[in-house]
Amino acid sequence: MTYPRTHAAGRRGGTPSRSGGRSTAAVRVPPRRGPAGRRAVLAVLWAGLLLAVLPWWWQTPDDSLRTTTATLTAAGRIAGLVAGYLLLVQVLLMSRLPVLERRLGGEQIARWHRDIGVTLLVAVLAHVSLVLTGYARLQRQSVLVEAGVLLRDYEDMLGAFVAAGILTLLGFTGIRAIRTALPYELWHHLHLSGYLVLLLGFGHQFAHGQQLFRPGPVRTGWIVAYLLVAAALLGGRVVVPLRLNLRHGLRVADVVAENPDTISVYLTGRRLNLLDLRGGQYLRWRFLTAGRWWQAHPFSPSAAGNGRWVRLTVKVVGRHTAGLRDLTPGTRVWAEGPAGVFTAAHRTRGRSLLIAGGSGITPIRALLEELPPGAALIYRARTPADVLLHQELDWFAETYDTDVWYVIGSRDDPGPRRMLSPQGLRQLVPDLADRDVWLCGPPGLVTSTVRALRQAGVPRRQIHLATFEL
Ligand SMILES: Cc1cc2nc3c(=O)[nH]c(=O)nc-3n(C[C@H](O)[C@H](O)[C@H](O)COP(=O)(O)OP(=O)(O)OC[C@H]3O[C@@H](n4cnc5c(N)ncnc54)[C@H](O)[C@@H]3O)c2cc1C
Known part of the structure; x- marks a missing residue:
């Protein structure tokens, strides 16, 4: 099986650094749904x-x-x-x-x-x-x-x-x-x-x-x-x-370390082309092993539905997520979903700005596949090593006419704080008030960024949040 980990490496790192491309591949943009x-x-x-x-x-x-x-x-x-x-x-x-x-x-x-x-x-x-x-x-x-x-x-x-x-x-x-x-x-x-x-x-x-x-x-x-x-x-x-589970019979295919505290779990199953999964949605996952089958945890696949495999990219934060490192290929998986309105079908404008913090990149990465070309992505991470899926993001930059900005630095660094202020955001994306903004990250980042976006003139209805909290 081939996974999307071999896309050509692009530029990365810096505070902030930018990748941008001008060739546009065909995108599967779903029709709008509205409120x-x-x-x-x-x-x-x-x-x-x-x-x-x-x-x-x-x-x-x-x-x-x-x-x-x-x-x-x-x-x-x-x-x-x-x-x-x-x-x-x-x-x-x-x-x-x-x-x-x-x-x-x-x-x-x-x-x-x-x-x-x-x-x-x-x-x-x-x-x-x-x-x-x-x-x-x-x-x-x-x-x-x-x-x-x-x-x-x-x-x-x-x-x-x-x-x-x-x-x-x-x-x-x-x-x-x-x-x-x-x-x-x-x-x-x-x-x-x-x-x-x-x-x-x-x-x-x-x-x-x-x-x-x-x-x-x-x-x-x-x-x-x-x-x-x-x-x-x-x-x-x-x-x-x-x-859903009788139809697809999901199983773990592979577990891959993305960095010291993040893994990607690849899943396969039958007739995955019938899994109606939009980029940005989540499912509740049960891994059917002795100590884990009784817990269902929500994770957003980090790629939109592609009919061949599903990938979860998981940051280790507690007992359950730490245990996912030990999953072995063939482990049966029970899923409930997909759910959520953090999808391209809920856009209100033609262009988008996506802002991700840490593991909040997972639904954002999947969403990128289904938004109209011309999106901009700001990815906030503490260190270059914390940037996840960067090769794929750079590939999007090249192929989908996406401007990708990596804003690297600790929470107290004045540089990143300035970049995510109303002025900083307007400087990076001058037409941001005319865009949908898709935001996913830790609660502190989400709260302060929503405030900055509102001050920069983005109407509330154009701001879409995935907070990783149910
Ligand atoms: C809609 C949604 C999508 C998510 N997508 C991702 C993703 O793609 N990648 C990723 O790394 N993380 C994602 N998360 C967060 C992930 O679900 C939690 O980090 C994980 O469940 C923590 O479990 P734990 O036992 O390892 O940690 P714990 O230390 O037990 O939990 C840490 C926090 O996670 C939350 N949590 C724990 N168990 C559950 C549960 N069964 N259901 C709901 N919330 C729970 C609680 O707020 C808890 O305080 C998502 C969360 C939500 C709500």
Whole structure:
């Protein structure tokens, strides 16, 4: 098998140095997609929220809200309906349904999941406290005594309290400082208890929900919504990956050291021409060896789909990535995806500027294959030895009319900082405000570069981010 490691060596190094060519090879540029997909998903989610609350509106006569007690209970019931709906949305977002993963992208989904998670927690706590206070006032007893009565007398109420407790715990683990302090796998497994919340919530909603316990169209509608979400979960997590992996039977073909802390893993499989992989997308990878099969890690292939092989270029940062060095040819691989909107199909302009920091070059390198010629690439690395895939980048410079700038130096070096300032960027790429900008790198670099780009006049909608964080 031949891999693309033998392209003619080009120029490299310096602070910054530039490669540029003028011959243009044929490029496979995909048609544009535009933001309609994201808007459609948002519209459906808002319409669903309206539908979830509407039955309360229909079934509650105006004159039933005259007392404070009735108003508190009613507000609690609305919060309960909102919470029930948001819980379904949360699970749907995590279903990995291809239509969502390709229209929204993992990073957008993760952002929505975090934001909706906070709203869900507020809705659940509001539901519990408002309904409890309302009932306690009605019975003229304390909230604590009323909570005891509910737990004793109502079937499924214990489950509902446990679900609220789990959600509160998950809410806390979502706080950034706590999340980053926990090992990723522990955080991930804690989050799987979200499915338990769905099960417990199901019983509670249908046993006690004022709008749901009676048979009728509203109850049927909610049951259908639950079934659809369960089907999405089964489809996205089981059926689609099973189909992909049975079709391609991916295996490790080779592991190659790119530098002391980065490797490339080459994979082969059957009928890879049917793998619908766009440059810049990622998949979740499971390497089926004794100690690793239970962990799925996201990596973006560092070359666009080519029908013959897939390559992951991985920086060793922890236990899992360090272990990938020991993979042997023939190891079976399980993949889920491809996902993500960091693709040429999501461009908004004719020309592009790509900015990569460190291992952030992987999706950028793949994206270069599918963007229209005339792109510019700024590649930030600490030392010349940290520059990955440089021969291929120089080949792009020669063949795809791409200007490649290597900006080398440590984080505190004034030179590279100046190059990535609004003035520095404008000097390197004078028409940058008219380009899409594709940015992937460590969080610090991404944040400061987005600020510089905005100051240099690049509209937000033209800035595309891959942050390596889900
Ligand atoms: C969409 C996406 C694409 C990526 N593409 C690449 C790539 O092409 N090349 C590359 O070198 N790195 C890539 N990464 C980063 C890579 O996934 C992590 O570096 C790797 O999972 C770290 O695992 P570890 O056990 O070695 O390190 P750890 O020290 O355990 O983890 C380091 C950090 O990686 C993240 N992480 C760990 N495990 C997971 C997981 N199972 N799922 C999601 N995030 C996790 C966490 O934020 C964690 O804090 C990508 C990440 C994302 C989200």
